[in-house]
Amino acid sequence: MFRLLLLYGFTLLSFIGLSLAQLEPSWGYKCEHNNCKKVELTADNKKTAVSLSVCRLYCNLDAIGTLWPKPTGIVQIGNDVVKISPNEITFKTESFKREPAYWSMATERFIAMQKKKLPFKYSIRSGGKSLIIEVTVESDDMVFTLDTYEGYKLKISENNDGVHAVITAKNFYGARNALESLSQLIVYDNIRNEILAVAAVEIEDEPKFKYRGILLDTSRNYFSIDSIKRTIEGMAMVKLNTFHWHITDSHSFPLVVKSQPELSKLGAYSPEKMYTPEDVEEVVRFAKARGIRVLPEFDAPAHVGEGWQHKDLTTCFNAQPWKDYCVEAPCGQLDPSKDEVYNVLEDIYREMIEHFQYPDIFHMGGDEVSVSCWNSSSSLQNWMIAKGWNLNESDFMKLWGYFQNNALERLDKANFKKVPIILWTSRLTEEPFLSQYLNNQRYIIQIWTKGDDPQVQTILEKGFKMIVSNYDALYLDCGFGAWVTEGNNWCSPYIGWQKIYDNRMETIAGSYVNQVYGAEAALWTEQVDEWTLDARLWPRVSAMAERLWSNPEDGWRAAESRMLVNRKRLVDIGGLSAERLQPEWCLQNEGDCPI
Structure with missing residues (x-):
C-alpha cells in the first residue's frame, strides 16, 4: 500500500509538473456565421483569443448563448466578460424571512456550483471582482401550487465595486430560477485560467x-x-x-406507513429497501430548495399486491397465468366491496400527506384496472349481485366509480381540504364513464x-x-x-x-x-x-x-x-x-x- 501511494504521488507530481507547460490549450475560438469555430493559438492571437466557453456566451445570440432552457422574454446581452473571484460571492436581500433555511440552501448550492467549474488539476489565477447578488421578492410565501408564478428578472452590470446581479421576482421560486440562469452565465476560461461572467445582461423570463x-x-x-x-x-x-x-406498486411497497406497518414489512424487497417518513421529508426539503414539488402517488385500485398479503383486501394477487388478469406480473387489485379497504387507504393518505408536507396536488393513479381480475372473485361477484348490479363491463365501471368516490372521500378527510387530483387515462376516462x-x-x-x-x-x-x-x-x-x-x-x-x-x-x-x-x-x-x-x-x-x-x-x-x-x-x-x-x-x- 505504501509503495502504491509513493508511485501515485510521483505520478501526480510529474503530471502537475507537465501541466504547467503542456496543459495550456492549443486552441481558441472565433464566432463565424453564428458558430464557434476552432482556431489554433499563436503568439500573435493568444492575448485576444476566446475560449470555447466564452465564445458560446455570445456567438449566435438567437440561441441565447449557453442558457438552457432559453428564456422566453426580453433578453439583452453585452459583448464583454469580466473576471470574478469564486471566493467573493455575496448575497444581499431583505426577503425570505418566513423560511430562511430554503434560501440559505439555494445560495449555498449556487456557490458550490461555481466552485465545481474550477479545474481540478491546478489553481486558477488569483484576483477577480466580487459578485454581488441583490435579490428582491414580493412575497415570502413558500406555498407552491399550479398557479404559482415562476418568472423572474435578472440584470447584470459592472462597476468599480464589482459585478452586480440584480434579481427581482414574485417569490422564492422565481428568484431560484434566476440563480439558475445566472449560474449559466458564469464560465471557466481555460485560456486565461480564470472564472468569467457576462458583464452586462438583462433577462425577463417565465x-x-x-x-x-x-x-x-x-x-x-x-x-x-x-x-x-x-x-x-x-x-x-x-x-x-x-x-x-x-413510490408503490404491486411489485413492492417500500413506503413505511406507521399505522399500517405490515405494508412495508411484507412488501419491501428487504429492510434496507424502505423509505421512512424521515427519508420522504428529506427528499421533500431537498426538492423545495430547488424549486421542485414532490408529488406523491398512491396508485389504486389496481397496482397493489405485495404488502397486502394478510389483509384479505385484494383480488387476483399474483394470479397465474398473469396475462389473463393484468398487464404485468404480479397482478393485484383492491376489492372495493370491503369497507376496511377505505380505512387502510385513509391511513396511507394521512401519512403520505403529512410527510410530503401537504402537497398542492395528489396523484391517485387509477390506470390498468382489469375487469377479469375483479370478476375472478366470487365474493365480489356476490356483493355486486346483492346490490342489483350485473357482471357486465358497465357494472364493473360502476364498481370502479364507487371505489373512486369512496377513496376520494377518505383522501379529503385525511387532508382537511380538497386539492386537485390527477388520474391516468384508462377505461374510466373514456365515454360514457x-x-x-x-x-x-x-x-x-x-x-x-x-x-x-x-x-x-x-x-x-x-x-x-x-x-x-x-x-x-x-x-x-x-x-x-x-x-x-x-x-x-x-x-x-x-x-x-x-x-x-x-x-x-x-x-x-x-x-x-x-x-x-x-x-x-x-x-x-x-x-x-x-x-x-x-x-x-x-x-x-x-x-x-x-x-x-x-x-x-x-x-x-x-x-x-x-x-x-x-x-x-x-x-x-x-x-x-x-x-x-x-x-x-x-x-x-x-x-x-x-x-
Missing part, C-alpha cells in the same frame, strides 16, 4: 407551461435517496418543477397513450385539464430488450432527445392547449435501477424542459449545439452520468456534424 415533471417508479426496483436527490438536482438545473414519486364518474372541476387527467389518441380530444372537450405523458415521446424506458419474452419491450423504439424536443403540446391538444398544464417524462423501472438511472433520463429530459419552459418555434436542430453544452454541464456541475450524444469533436467543432 415558463410557458406550469407543470414540468419527471415520474420515477421506485417500486419495480428500489432507488437510494442519494440517487433520487441526484435526479432532483438535474431537474433544478433545467428548471423542471415536479418530481412525481410513483368519464362523464358519469369524474368531475372536471376536481380531476386532472394525465394521458399516457399516444399523442394522437382520439381519447385526448374527448377529455379536453369535456372540460378536463390535462398533463401530457404520451408514451411515444415521453416514456423513457422504451427501446430496450423485453423482460418477459424475447425481442424489444412493448413501447420500442428508443426515443431520442430530438423527438422529445419536438413533442409539442399544441400538436396534441390543438385548440384546447390552454387546458394543458404541461407534461411529464415517465421512467418505469422494470429494467432500470439507480446504476442505470442517469443515462435513462439525461440529457433527454432536458429536451422536454426547454419545450415546456420556452416552447420555441424552432425544432431540435436549432438547439443541437446548446444541447451538447447542456449535457456537459449536467455531467460537470450536476455529477450526472448523462448519456453521451455525439463525439466531443462535435462539441468543439460547432455546426460541422449535422447533416
